[in-house]
Amino acid sequence: MSDKSIIFFLMCMVLLLLVVVCYQQFVFGRGIQDKLKKISEKLSEILEKDSDEKxxxxTDNKVLISLSGQINRMLLDRQKVKADYRKQELSTKKMLANISHDIKTPLTVILGYLEITRMENKEDEMLQKVETKARQVMELINQFFTLAKLEAGDLNVEIMKIDIGELCRENVLDFYELLISKEFTVELSIPEQNYFVQGDKESINRILNNLLSNAIRYGSDGKYIGLFLREDGNEIYIDIVDKGKGIEKQFAKSVFERLYTMEDSRNREIQGNGLGLTIAKNLARQMGGDIVLESEPGVKTVFTLILKKILY
Structure with missing residues (x-):
């Protein structure tokens, strides 16, 4: 074999080796990229679902093994922070419930003395105002107490079969005289067919009372209130509608927050303690339902109570 042939053969072998090496590097790099992509997707899924997965x-790659180890270490620290926060939050809620309960006792005594004193001085306007304000404080304390128990999981909600149509009629009738005196147009759509939901009667009454009273109070400009009961699949929807000033879009998500008052979003002259809707939403969720809001300012505002339908 000539020298040229040997040189050509060697060059071919070198070229072949270079091709093999380049291919291996390409496959190796592609494999690393695929694994990094899977790690990124899994991490994104864990964060979005707020799960405790790892x-x-x-792989045999030490760098990737080290990277996944550090990521899991950060996820574990995150779980510990979450657990500590939930524990502290629950402790705070229970403390608030206890404080609310402790305040109620002396306030009840004060109200008793005020009532006795007012009976002896019926014409004393200042005394009447003091008693009115004391009762408002008592109502606020009661709402704080209810909310604290709800959020701490200490409020017993008795789930039973309830005729929701009948309950809706009863709640509207409770406001009949007020609606007539304020010259409201009332529109009802409650099917004759009986619809049954799973829930607590006292809780549903409280929710409907809150939604109806809010519609009357904040929707007074429209002189209209509507209640519409409908079904969709396994759920019952109760729409409470008014045609008042409405709620601007930027405030819509805030109305269910604790201590958020509606004067910021609807009628600024009206004062509230900002707990009614928070309690209502919590009660609805305790029964497996929810309350949602849709509002078009100047046109209509709709609060919808969603409850689980009983199919038998």
Whole structure:
């Protein structure tokens, strides 16, 4: 074999080796990229679902093993922070419930003395105002107490079969005289067919009372109130509608927050303690339902109570 042939053969072998090496590097790099992509997707899924899963990677690459280990370490620290926060939050809610209960006792005594004194001085306007304000404080304390018990999981909600149509009629009738005196147009759509939901009667009454009274109070400009009961699949929807000033879009998500008052979003002359809707939403969720809001300012505002339908 000539020298030229040997040189050509060697060059071919070198070229072949270079191709093999480049291919291996390409495959190796592609494999690393695929594994990094899977790690990224898994981490994104864990964060979006707020789950307690860990990132798993099957590889012999020490760098990837170290990376996944550090990620899991951060996820574990995150779980501990979440657990500590929930524990502290629950402790705070229980403390608030206890404080509310302790305040109620002396306030009840004060109200008793005020009532006796007012009976002896019926014409004393200042005394009447003091008693009115004391009762408002008592109502606020009661709402704080209810909310604190709800959020701490200490409020017993008795789930039973309830005729929701009948309950809706009863609640509207409770406001009949007030609606007539304020010259409201009332529109009802409650099917004759009986619809049954799973829930607590006292809780549903409280929710409907809150939604109806809010519609009357904040929707007084429209002189209209509507209640519409409808079904959709396994759920019952109760729409409470008014045609008042409405709620601007930027305030819509805030109305269910604790201590948020509606004067910021609807009628600024009206004062409230900002707990009614928070309690109502919590009660609805305790029964497996929810309350949602849709509002078009100047046109209509709709609060919808959603409850689980009983199919038998």
């Amino acid at each position: 990132v798993m990677v099957f």
